[in-house]
Every structure is written in structure tokens, then in C-alpha cells.
Amino acid sequence: MANLKDVAKRAGVSTATVSRVINGDSRVQMDTQHKVQKAIKELNYRPSRVAQRLRSKGKESKLIGLVLPDIENPFYVDMVKGIELAAYNKGYSVIIGNFSQNKARSEMYIDILKAEGVNGFIVAPVNNDDQKVTELVKSGYQVTCVDRDIAGVEVDVVKVNNEEAAYGAIKHLIDLGHRRIGHVGGQWDIPTTKARLAGYKRALLESGIPVEEDLIITRSSDFQSGVESTNTFLDMEHPPTALFTGNNLLTLGALRAIHARELHIPKDIAIVGFDDMYWSESLNPPLTAVHQDGFEIGRRATELLLNRMVEPDRPCIKVIMDAKLKIRKSCGTESPSAANDQS
Amino acid sequence: MANLKDVAKRAGVSTATVSRVINGDSRVQMDTQHKVQKAIKELNYRPSRVAQRLRSKGKESKLIGLVLPDIENPFYVDMVKGIELAAYNKGYSVIIGNFSQNKARSEMYIDILKAEGVNGFIVAPVNNDDQKVTELVKSGYQVTCVDRDIAGVEVDVVKVNNEEAAYGAIKHLIDLGHRRIGHVGGQWDIPTTKARLAGYKRALLESGIPVEEDLIITRSSDFQSGVESTNTFLDMEHPPTALFTGNNLLTLGALRAIHARELHIPKDIAIVGFDDMYWSESLNPPLTAVHQDGFEIGRRATELLLNRMVEPDRPCIKVIMDAKLKIRKSCGTESPSAANDQS
DNA sequence: CACTTATTTGTAAGCGTTTTCATAAATATA
DNA sequence: TATATTTATGAAAACGCTTACAAATAAGTG
CATH class of the missing domain: 3.40.50.2300 (Response regulator)
Structure with a gap:
């Protein structure tokens, strides 16, 4: 690869001048600029980012x-x-x-x-x-x-606004008549996990529904975790009628667990996910989810x-x-039967 | 950030020596090594990759x-x-x-x-x-x-082996009795698109099924393209009974188009995708797909x-x-009715 | 015209490393 | 003991660039 010096030599100027035209320093005469540009083209030169970065310490490292x-x-x-x-x-x-x-x-x-x-x-x-x-x-x-x-x-x-967005999602579920809502949460110490959980709790409380600790699982934030947490819920004597999953991956995991049991969404269990995916509508049924851009x-x-x-x-x-709740079909479409329950 | 010189000064040696212990040059005396290591620790020093890269041109750029x-x-x-x-x-x-x-x-x-x-x-x-x-x-x-x-x-x-893998997928469809198989392909000039198309054609030909050009669409390799191509197929007077989608994104697009029409998979239309996803089983029905690791x-x-x-x-x-064909449920499970058709 | 000022270009130092070469100290050899 | 050999370290150049400073030329000014 050609370097500054090569270009300078070819254009018959100093390296400083070449550097100047590269960096758009205006006080270089037009015809020298052209000479340099020509040499750059001919040698197919590109400045080394590495050298630039080393030289201009942070400032212009790009x-x-x-x-x-x-x-x-x-x-x-x-x-x-x-x-x-x-x-x-x-x-x-x-x-x-x-x-x-x-x-x-x-x-x-x-x-x-x-x-x-x-x-x-x-x-x-x-x-x-x-x-x-x-x-x-x-x-x-x-x-x-x-x-x-x-x-x-x-x-x-x-x-x-994670708290608010989660609140909205749960509110939607409650409006649809759900009372037992399981939360498949992510890793507990991640800020978003906490905020989403807080929104979940607030929505429940505001609607006068007690928060049951065994309806809340915060494990890890990955796919496998989604499968396992959902299975835990589905194994309960009285499983939740709806699930709120804390992120994309957990949603996908939950879906897998649900389909594996050949349960029907939303009849057997409803689901609303945090994080939308551009292919949420490719799911069957299309997923209701909180969309953040x-x-x-x-x-x-x-x-x-x-x-x-x-x-x-x-x-x-x-x-x-x-964040916007995209209402599709995974929570059912019954009219909000219990909408008035909210405090 | 501390640099080589700082470390050298603190350890009371030259920069060369410091560089040597960093790079594990064995001919540095043990006690100098210790001194240097100590200084490195104390200053929380990490060599600048930028400088290393500039200096050792390519060779050790990491x-x-x-x-x-x-x-x-x-x-x-x-x-x-x-x-x-x-x-x-x-x-x-x-x-x-x-x-x-x-x-x-x-x-x-x-x-x-x-x-x-x-x-x-x-x-x-x-x-x-x-x-x-x-x-x-x-x-x-x-x-x-x-x-x-x-x-x-x-x-x-x-x-x-894209050709072979595609061949296997189509063979599976044919074995299940499908004769009109639409191919939702990717961007035509991508090598994998060509190979997969070739496998598609070979499978058809070997089974004595004529290749119909209007059952082959190669557009772009993205989601939207999957939606559009599938819609084109679904709008046909005699739509294909099965779809072979050329990649993940096309599969998702096809799924969206299919679900939008509330068609049932695999009863109304079967689908086999190229590219598996870890959440293929989260789909409803679980997707039959060619898995490449x-x-x-x-x-x-x-x-x-x-x-x-x-x-x-x-x-x-x-x-x-x-690549392995993962047979799940999106192509139906009828016993291979027409398996003997193959030439 | 001598002098200041502006404009354009060049010279050289330095960014943080590695590495060649030289040097000094230690060890071996005769 | 003088010399050769090995071993451990240091001095300094180089990687490709930017930029402060100097220098040279051109242009104003009284």
C-alpha cells in the first residue's frame, strides 16, 4: 500500500501538504491540490487509520x-x-x-x-x-x-420508558380480563428487567390485583430461560392465563414451550412480549408486543x-x-370485559 | 493512560525491556521481569493496540x-x-x-x-x-x-453444500406428494442463491417433474421480498402446494404473507425453509428447515x-x-404417498 | 523603496510501540 | 590472566501520519 511519502514524492510536494489536502485544509493552492489529488488517485492511496489514530490521540480517531x-x-x-x-x-x-x-x-x-x-x-x-x-x-x-x-x-x-411500557402491556392484558398473569423476566440485575417488573407490579396493584410472587420468575435473559420459566408456569396447578415475557428471546422461548405442549394461543394462554420483531406478524398468531425502535x-x-x-x-x-404496544392477536380480542375493575 | 515509557521509568528499565517482558521474550532476567510486571500492575498499563499495529505492520496486528x-x-x-x-x-x-x-x-x-x-x-x-x-x-x-x-x-x-441441501429439502416435499413447489429465492447473483436453485431443479427433474419458470422467483434476499414473492404465488390461479424459501428472512416473509391470508400450514400450503433458526420450534407449526451450523x-x-x-x-x-434437513411440522406428516414416483 | 502582513509550502518532532544493533556484564576457554 | 563467548540490557530508528514552527514568496502600506 502506498503511503503519504509516496504520494508526496509523486506530486512533488512535502508530506505536510499532502496531509493538508487530505484533511481539507483550505490554505493549499488550487493547483497543488489538484496535483496531490491526481497522485492520490494514481497510487490508489488511502490514509492509514492506524497512523492517524496514533498520531492524533483520541481527537480524530474515527x-x-x-x-x-x-x-x-x-x-x-x-x-x-x-x-x-x-x-x-x-x-x-x-x-x-x-x-x-x-x-x-x-x-x-x-x-x-x-x-x-x-x-x-x-x-x-x-x-x-x-x-x-x-x-x-x-x-x-x-x-x-x-x-x-x-x-x-x-x-x-x-x-x-420501560416501566411505563410494561405497565401498558399488563394493562392491556387486564383489560382483556386476565387476572393471573405470569411474568417471564430476564436477569434480575439488569436495569431493564427491574423497570419492566416494576411496571408489571404497578399495573396489577392499580387494578386491585394482588402481586403473587410465584407468578414472577426472573432468571436469565436468554432463549433457554424463556423455555424453562414458561414450563414452570405451565406445570403449575393453576397456570396463569397470560404471560408477559421480558424480552425477545424470552418470548421466543415461551412460544416454544407453549407449542411443544400444543397449547393454543390465546385460547389456552395469552402472551404479550416486550420487544417487537419485524417478523412478529410472521408468527401464528401474530404476536402482541411492546415495540421499541x-x-x-x-x-x-x-x-x-x-x-x-x-x-x-x-x-x-x-x-x-x-415504546408502543402493538396489539395483534396473541392476547385474544374479546372486548375488555373487566375494564372497569381498575381502581 | 499510562504508556510504555511510564512503565519503564517506574520499573527503572528501558522501554525495550518492558516491551520484551510484555511479549514474553525469555532472555529477560527473572527479577527484572518481576519489577516490570509490578510496575505494569501498579500503573494498570495496557499496551496500545494502535501503536503495536502501526509498528508491526500487519504481522501482529491482532x-x-x-x-x-x-x-x-x-x-x-x-x-x-x-x-x-x-x-x-x-x-x-x-x-x-x-x-x-x-x-x-x-x-x-x-x-x-x-x-x-x-x-x-x-x-x-x-x-x-x-x-x-x-x-x-x-x-x-x-x-x-x-x-x-x-x-x-x-x-x-x-x-x-447448498446444492445438495436444497435437493434434499425438495426431495422431502416431493416424497410428501407435492408436485407444484414454488421457490422463493434470494438475490439472483449470490452464489448460494444459484446453488440452492440448482438443487431445486435437480430434485424436480430427477423425479420427473417439469421445472416451471413461473414457480421460481428470485428477487432480493430480504424479508420484504419474501412477503412479495409469496404473495405473487398465492395470487396465482393454481398456487403451489408447497414453498421452498431460500433463506431465513425469506422464510419469515413468506410466513407473514401466509398468515395474513389466514392460510393454514401445512394443510393449505406447506413450507420448507433454507436456514434453520434456534427458534424454529417456536413457530406454529414448528418449521421444517435446512439447518446449517x-x-x-x-x-x-x-x-x-x-x-x-x-x-x-x-x-x-x-x-x-x-447441512441437515430438520423435519418438523410445516410440510405435513402424511406418509410419503408419492415416494415411488421418483425416477 | 523599505517594511509589515498575508499566503503558501516545507522541516521536523512526536504519537506508543517493536526491534536491530551496540554495549556491558558475566561466564567460559586456553 | 587475557581472550572469546554468552547473556542481559539499553539507545535509537522506524511504522505513517499530523501539526507547530520556520521559511520563502507575494502583496499591501506609508
């Missing part, structure tokens, strides 16, 4: 580190797409560390990304007082949190991060997006 | 570039997971470029990854004579192809690439893995 909870979850995949788009549009590359909801791996990735000289981070903290992320912010890295907030440190965040979350987060790079001292922005 | 067709497709996600695991196990980082089945973006990413100084590439060529990838190989980069092969240049490949493909590809880095001149290896 690399974003993304620390992602679970690439298996379609919601996060959407987020990745939003981030990628926004980043590459501005000439930034993205390096992804997928930590599979595992704290140790998350920390490993943060270290790796630091060593890779990333310019800023987009992170979903593992929990509400994620030390590693806190430390990151404190040592001066540019950080934007997605999907989850973090306490004790000022940082930009883009997320959804992963793509947009990713895009906004990237924007915030890039923006902070040029303006490091602006006050923090918390973007709380709305 | 960075793999992944050029991925579609991160939305769960099959590729599995592949990513396999690659990540294998890579990080050996201390390599992975940088992902997701080109969404778009040639121009694929080329852009290859350029970016080159500029990022990656040590080697894992690529799914956009088509059988992908010039950009060919050029990559010719200019001396280490490349492993996944999912798709490339002609005209020697390169390691890990993929599945994405994780393993990714793992093997990474192994091959890493291996080639230490032994650049070994002959090329083509790993052709088997």
Missing part, C-alpha cells in the same frame, strides 16, 4: 466502540444497524464487542476497545452502578449509554456521541423514547 | 476484519458468534462491516478495514467473481471466505484464517460442511 449486551437479540441488532448507519455516514468505523449479558466479558471488551484507541463508547451498562462504565466516564472517555441508564455519573442516555435508539445515541466529541462540555442529554 | 452480508439474518449472527469466540480466544479483535447484501457497501467496508490495518479478512463474496475480494487476495492479504466461494483465485473457504462455520473459518497467518504458504483448504 472509531467508535460498541459494547453490546446480546447480538442474538433482534432488538440489539436493530440498534447496531442504526449505529452503523449514523457512524459510517460521518466517516466513523464501529467495533463491536458482544458480551452476551456477561459482566466479565463486558469488562474485557471495554479494555480491548480502550486499547484499540476508540474515540468514544456506546455502552449498555450491565447494571445500574456498573463500575467499569463509571470509571470510563470518569477517566474522560466520551460515553453514551443505550437501553440502560447508570447512576452516580453524568452521561448521555438513549432509552425507552432499536434502529432509532442506535441512531440517536450515535448522534449524541458524535456531537459530544465536538462539544465535550455540553450538559448531558437523556433521551427517553416512547 | 485484528480481523469481518465483511458480513446481513446482520439481520440469524444465520449470520450465529456465524459472528463463532468468529468472535475463536478470535477473542486467541487475543484477536474483530471489526464487523455489515453490507446488507449491497455490493457498493461491501467494497466500502473492505477499504475501511484495509485502512484499519486488519491482519486478515473473513469475507462472504458478493458474487462468484467478486473483483474486490479477488484483488484483496492478490495483493497479499490473508482471506478466508465463508458461506460463499469465489472463482479464479486460491482461497480458504468454509461453507455448506453458522456458529461452527464461523469458528472453523477463524481457525483457518489464524492458522494461515502463522503458515502463509500452506495449500488452500475448502471445508464443505453438511
Whole structure:
């Protein structure tokens, strides 16, 4: 690969000049600019990002580190797409560390990304007082949190109002007449798990339905967990008449457990999921689910991060997006028989 | 962040010595090693990958570039997971470029990854004579192809026998008595699309069933395309009795179109998909699909690439893995009524 | 015309590493 | 004891780029 020097030699100028035209420094005379551009074309030259990054320490490294909870979850995949788009549009590359909801791996990735000289981070903290992320912010890295907030440190965040969204989903179930609603929750210490559970409880309480602890399971956030928790519910003497699943993967797991028993949705059991999927309508029956716009979350987060790079001292922005309940057919369509029960 | 010099000063040695102990050079005395290790610990030092990469040009850059067709497709996600695991196990980082089945973006990413100084590439060529990838190989980069092969240049490949797998799927349908089988294919110029179509045709021909061109649609490889192609079939005067969908996304699209018309699978229409998903059993009815092990493909590809880095001149290896038809319930379970029809 | 000011380009240092070569100390050899 | 050999460490160059500073030329100014 050709380098700066080669280009400089060919164009008959110094490396400084070449660097200047590459970086759009205006005080280079037009005809020299042309000479240089020509040489660049002829040699098919591209500047080495590595050298650029080393030289201009952070400032112009053009690399974003993304620390992602679970690439298996379609919601996060959407987020990745939003981030990628926004980043590459501005000439930034993205390096992804997928930590599979595992704290140790998350920390490993943060270290790796630091060593890779990333310019800023987009992170979903593992929990509400994620030390590693806190430390990151404190040592001066540019950080934007997605999907989850973090306490004790000022940082930009883009997320959804999880509590409210869960509340809405449960409310929907209650309006449809359900009283025994099982909650298939994710890993207990993840902020979103807590918020969604809180929404679940509030909806129940507000409708005068007591919260039964054995109708709440928070295990792990993965597919298998969804299968197992659902089986636990289905094995009960009086199984719940409806399920609220805490994320995409849990929903899919629940579906599997339900179909394995050849139960009918929503007649035998209703289900509302947190996280929509673009193929929710491909399911049979189409899934009623809380939709959060992963793509947009990713895009906004990237924007915030890039923006902070040029303006490091602006006050923090918390973007709380709305999640929308997409009512399809997995909860039944009976008219809200018990709607008046609500307190 | 502390750097080499800081560590050296603290340990009272030269930077060269520090570098040596980091890289496990054995001819450093034990007690100096300890001193250095201590200083590293105390300063919480991690070498800058950027500087390492710049200095040791390619050789030890510890960075793999992944050029991925579609991160939305769960099959590729599995592949990513396999690659990540294998890579990080050996201390390599992975940088992902997701080109969404778009040639121009694929080329852009290859350029970016080159500029990022990656040590080697894992690529799914956009088509059988992908010039950009060919050029990559010719200019001396280490490349492993996944999912798709490339002609005209020697390169390691890990993929599945697409033709054979498709053949098996169609054979299954034929054995179940189907004669009018519609093929919802992907983008025509992708090698896997061609191979799968070839398998489809061969199965038909071998069973003495004429290939009808209007039962074959190759559009794009995405979800929406799956919906549209399926609708086209369903609108026919004599719609096919079974569908063979060319990938995950197309399957999901087909499912959506089918459910939208409230058709019953497999009674009204049967479906067999290429690409299995871990949640295929979560569908109703559980999907019969060709399973290819994405994780393993990714793992093997990474192994091959890493291996080639230490032994650049070994002959090329083509790993052709088997795909397995997972028979579930989307094609019906009637005994193979017409099994004897086959020639 | 001598002098300041603006414009364009070049020189060279430095970003954090690795590595060659030289040097010093320790050990072996005659 | 003088010399050769091995072993452990350091000094400095290089990787490809950006940028502060210097220099040279062109253009105003009184």
C-alpha cells in the first residue's frame, strides 16, 4: 500500500501538504491540490487509520466502540444497524464487542476497545452502578449509554420508558380480563428487567390485583430461560392465563414451550412480549408486543456521541423514547370485559 | 493512560525491556521481569493496540476484519458468534462491516478495514467473481471466505453444500406428494442463491417433474421480498402446494404473507425453509428447515484464517460442511404417498 | 523603496510501540 | 590472566501520519 511519502514524492510536494489536502485544509493552492489529488488517485492511496489514530490521540480517531449486551437479540441488532448507519455516514468505523449479558466479558471488551484507541463508547451498562462504565466516564472517555441508564455519573442516555411500557402491556392484558398473569423476566440485575417488573407490579396493584410472587420468575435473559420459566408456569396447578415475557428471546422461548405442549394461543394462554420483531406478524398468531425502535435508539445515541466529541462540555442529554404496544392477536380480542375493575 | 515509557521509568528499565517482558521474550532476567510486571500492575498499563499495529505492520496486528452480508439474518449472527469466540480466544479483535447484501457497501467496508490495518479478512463474496475480494487476495492479504466461494483465485473457504441441501429439502416435499413447489429465492447473483436453485431443479427433474419458470422467483434476499414473492404465488390461479424459501428472512416473509391470508400450514400450503433458526420450534407449526451450523462455520473459518497467518504458504483448504434437513411440522406428516414416483 | 502582513509550502518532532544493533556484564576457554 | 563467548540490557530508528514552527514568496502600506 502506498503511503503519504509516496504520494508526496509523486506530486512533488512535502508530506505536510499532502496531509493538508487530505484533511481539507483550505490554505493549499488550487493547483497543488489538484496535483496531490491526481497522485492520490494514481497510487490508489488511502490514509492509514492506524497512523492517524496514533498520531492524533483520541481527537480524530474515527472509531467508535460498541459494547453490546446480546447480538442474538433482534432488538440489539436493530440498534447496531442504526449505529452503523449514523457512524459510517460521518466517516466513523464501529467495533463491536458482544458480551452476551456477561459482566466479565463486558469488562474485557471495554479494555480491548480502550486499547484499540476508540474515540468514544456506546455502552449498555450491565447494571445500574456498573463500575467499569463509571470509571470510563470518569477517566474522560466520551460515553453514551443505550437501553440502560447508570447512576452516580453524568452521561448521555438513549432509552425507552420501560416501566411505563410494561405497565401498558399488563394493562392491556387486564383489560382483556386476565387476572393471573405470569411474568417471564430476564436477569434480575439488569436495569431493564427491574423497570419492566416494576411496571408489571404497578399495573396489577392499580387494578386491585394482588402481586403473587410465584407468578414472577426472573432468571436469565436468554432463549433457554424463556423455555424453562414458561414450563414452570405451565406445570403449575393453576397456570396463569397470560404471560408477559421480558424480552425477545424470552418470548421466543415461551412460544416454544407453549407449542411443544400444543397449547393454543390465546385460547389456552395469552402472551404479550416486550420487544417487537419485524417478523412478529410472521408468527401464528401474530404476536402482541411492546415495540421499541432499536434502529432509532442506535441512531440517536450515535448522534449524541458524535456531537459530544465536538462539544465535550455540553450538559448531558437523556433521551427517553416512547415504546408502543402493538396489539395483534396473541392476547385474544374479546372486548375488555373487566375494564372497569381498575381502581 | 499510562504508556510504555511510564512503565519503564517506574520499573527503572528501558522501554525495550518492558516491551520484551510484555511479549514474553525469555532472555529477560527473572527479577527484572518481576519489577516490570509490578510496575505494569501498579500503573494498570495496557499496551496500545494502535501503536503495536502501526509498528508491526500487519504481522501482529491482532485484528480481523469481518465483511458480513446481513446482520439481520440469524444465520449470520450465529456465524459472528463463532468468529468472535475463536478470535477473542486467541487475543484477536474483530471489526464487523455489515453490507446488507449491497455490493457498493461491501467494497466500502473492505477499504475501511484495509485502512484499519486488519491482519486478515473473513469475507462472504458478493458474487462468484467478486473483483474486490479477488484483488484483496492478490495483493497479499490473508482471506478466508465463508458461506460463499469465489472463482479464479486460491482461497480458504468454509461453507455448506447448498446444492445438495436444497435437493434434499425438495426431495422431502416431493416424497410428501407435492408436485407444484414454488421457490422463493434470494438475490439472483449470490452464489448460494444459484446453488440452492440448482438443487431445486435437480430434485424436480430427477423425479420427473417439469421445472416451471413461473414457480421460481428470485428477487432480493430480504424479508420484504419474501412477503412479495409469496404473495405473487398465492395470487396465482393454481398456487403451489408447497414453498421452498431460500433463506431465513425469506422464510419469515413468506410466513407473514401466509398468515395474513389466514392460510393454514401445512394443510393449505406447506413450507420448507433454507436456514434453520434456534427458534424454529417456536413457530406454529414448528418449521421444517435446512439447518446449517453458522456458529461452527464461523469458528472453523477463524481457525483457518489464524492458522494461515502463522503458515502463509500452506495449500488452500475448502471445508464443505453438511447441512441437515430438520423435519418438523410445516410440510405435513402424511406418509410419503408419492415416494415411488421418483425416477 | 523599505517594511509589515498575508499566503503558501516545507522541516521536523512526536504519537506508543517493536526491534536491530551496540554495549556491558558475566561466564567460559586456553 | 587475557581472550572469546554468552547473556542481559539499553539507545535509537522506524511504522505513517499530523501539526507547530520556520521559511520563502507575494502583496499591501506609508
